[in-house]
Amino acid sequence: MKIEDVRRAYAMPFTNPSFPRGPYRFFNREYLIVTYRTDPQALRAVVPEPLEMAEPVVKYEFIRMPDSTGFGDYTESGQVIPVRFAGEEGVYVHSMYLDDDAPIAAGRELWGFPKKLARPKIRHDGEVITGTLHYGDALCALGTFGYKHHQADKDAVLKSLRKPNFLLKVIPHVDGTPRICELVRYHLEDIVLKEAWSTPAELQLFRHVIADVARLPVLEIVSGQHLIADLTLGLGEVAFDYLAVPRHAKSQRELADVAG
Numbered sequence: 001m002k003i004e005d006v007r008r009a010y011a012m013p014f015t016n017p018s019f020p021r022g023p024y025r026f027f028n029r030e031y032l033i034v035t036y037r038t039d040p041q042a043l044r045a046v047v048p049e050p051l052e053m054a055e056p057v058v059k060y061e062f063i064r065m066p067d068s069t070g071f072g073d074y075t076e077s078g079q080v081i082p083v084r085f086a087g088e089e090g091v092y093v094h095s096m097y098l099d100d101d102a103p104i105a106a107g108r109e110l111w112g113f114p115k116k117l118a119r120p121k122i123r124h125d126g127e128v129i130t131g132t133l134h135y136g137d138a139l140c141a142l143g144t145f146g147y148k149h150h151q152a153d154k155d156a157v158l159k160s161l162r163k164p165n166f167l168l169k170v171i172p173h174v175d176g177t178p179r180i181c182e183l184v185r186y187h188l189e190d191i192v193l194k195e196a197w198s199t200p201a202e203l204q205l206f207r208h209v210i211a212d213v214a215r216l217p218v219l220e221i222v223s224g225q226h227l228i229a230d231l232t233l234g235l236g237e238v239a240f241d242y243l244a245v246p247r248h249a250k251s252q253r254e255l256a257d258v259a260g
Contacts, residue, residue: 018105062131074100077120112169186236
């Protein structure tokens with residue numbers, strides 16, 4: 001094997017990668033989203049600069065992906081946080097738990113998704129849709145949604161889905177120090193929104209040492225959504241390089257100068 005062969009690597013293991021090259025297209029992706037108010041202090045503690053917290057709100061998501069190129073059939077669950085970056089509105093992906101190896105590996109290696117292996121599920125039960133997250137035998141999240149109560153404004157939903165998403169990508173050096181430490185920005189692309197519903201929703205989060213979704217507690221339910229869409233997960237770009245920041249930089253203006 002020549003050096004030129006190794007330089008063409010895109011994933012691990014080198015001779016048998018855990019996932020194929022993209023792009024990655026998702027068909028009939030089903031979202032259940034609970035938007036809730038949380039403790040502002042707890043939220044500030046997990047939103048990294050230079051992102052700014054937009055308001056003390058979290059979106060808890062259960063997502064069913066029955067048909068995705070390269071990744072197959074899987075389910076995930078986690079939290080995203082509305083933020084601003086250099087005046088631009090977006091969301092920061094804080095936590096993700098899913099039940100399939102390939103998207104865990106690809107998500108962490110390519111974009112920096114904060115993915116862990118767990119057991120999220122979406123179940124249709126009469127007039128209710130239930131979303132659960134188990135880590136082992138422990139129940140960590142329970143969401144319940146009314147079934148297709150009111151049609152949502154599709155234009156508003158599409159505008160929300162098209163906002164940039166931000167991730168904190170951290171890859172260590174062989175000595176344990178950070179080799180890559182970046183804020184990554186990506187977009188959902190070629191979105192075909194098939195269904196969009198607003199629905200009553202409830203959410204319970206339970207304290208767990210590893211799946212710590214309850215770190216951002218539920219204080220008030222704001223809204224519930226049920227969406228079905230086809231879309232492509234776009235590859236990302238580096239929005240901010242933490243290793244390029246001068247150690248003396250403290251202010252948002254100085255951080256913004258590094259971000260360009």
